[in-house]
Amino acid sequence: MIYRHTAVIDGDVVHFEILDTAGQEEDSLQIEEKIKWGDGFAVVYSVTDRCSFDEVMRLCFLINHIHASPKRSSGSDQPPVVIVGNKKDLQFDRMVSSEDGENLSKALKYPFYEISTRDSYEETVMVFNTLYHELMRQGHFSPGSFKRKTVSKLMEKIPRMHANSTLNSGGRSLSFNSFRDYIPE
Numbered sequence: 001m002i003y004r005h006t007a008v009i010d011g012d013v014v015h016f017e018i019l020d021t022a023g024q025e026e027d028s029l030q031i032e033e034k035i036k037w038g039d040g041f042a043v044v045y046s047v048t049d050r051c052s053f054d055e056v057m058r059l060c061f062l063i064n065h066i067h068a069s070p071k072r073s074s075g076s077d078q079p080p081v082v083i084v085g086n087k088k089d090l091q092f093d094r095m096v097s098s099e100d101g102e103n104l105s106k107a108l109k110y111p112f113y114e115i116s117t118r119d120s121y122e123e124t125v126m127v128f129n130t131l132y133h134e135l136m137r138q139g140h141f142s143p144g145s146f147k148r149k150t151v152s153k154l155m156e157k158i159p160r161m162h163a164n165s166t167l168n169s170g171g172r173s174l175s176f177n178s179f180r181d182y183i184p185e
């Protein structure tokens, strides 16, 4: 699923397209195609799941490897990545300490946040704002200038959903009406 979400950041209207990947269920070709499509990456693990944390390093390596090009010669020119430890509200089920997350992000030189998508909308917004600011800082895009590259057949097949719509399928209900709260009057 690709979620479309519009926000106002630093006075600019920003249209996000957020691809929620299926994680470990995907084959390597699909992952590669999706990584090529992305301009910035939130690599999310659960603090209650050590295996998801162990995947972070591999995914960061893949992102850098797939986006490596002669034009992008310096490390600072790699696509922005934020490492996110989710579910920090589940204190008693924790399997990954904050220190582990911080150490990994320091080693990889990426920003790091521990968040709870259940408890805090603001923390989730912060992740996407950080990616946006980093993209702007790198100077490849300026607000309003960005146009998506031609996309592959696989990416065209992925359904799009606007952030202020509601999906009901298989007993799950995802409501994103609260995103509207983020857009100033």
Ligand SMILES: Nc1nc2c(ncn2[C@@H]2O[C@H](COP(=O)(O)OP(=O)(O)OP(=O)(O)O)[C@@H](O)[C@H]2O)c(=O)[nH]1
Pocket: 020, 021, 022, 023, 086, 087, 088, 089, 090, 115, 116, 117, 118, 119
């Ligand atoms: N307590 C708590 N539960 C959460 C939080 N974030 C997600 N969950 C729950 O964790 C479960 C998995 O969430 P998903 O959003 O499906 O996670 P995912 O990584 O997309 O999972 P895949 O579908 O396997 O890719 C759901 O039951 C969510 O309600 C959080 O911050 N705190």
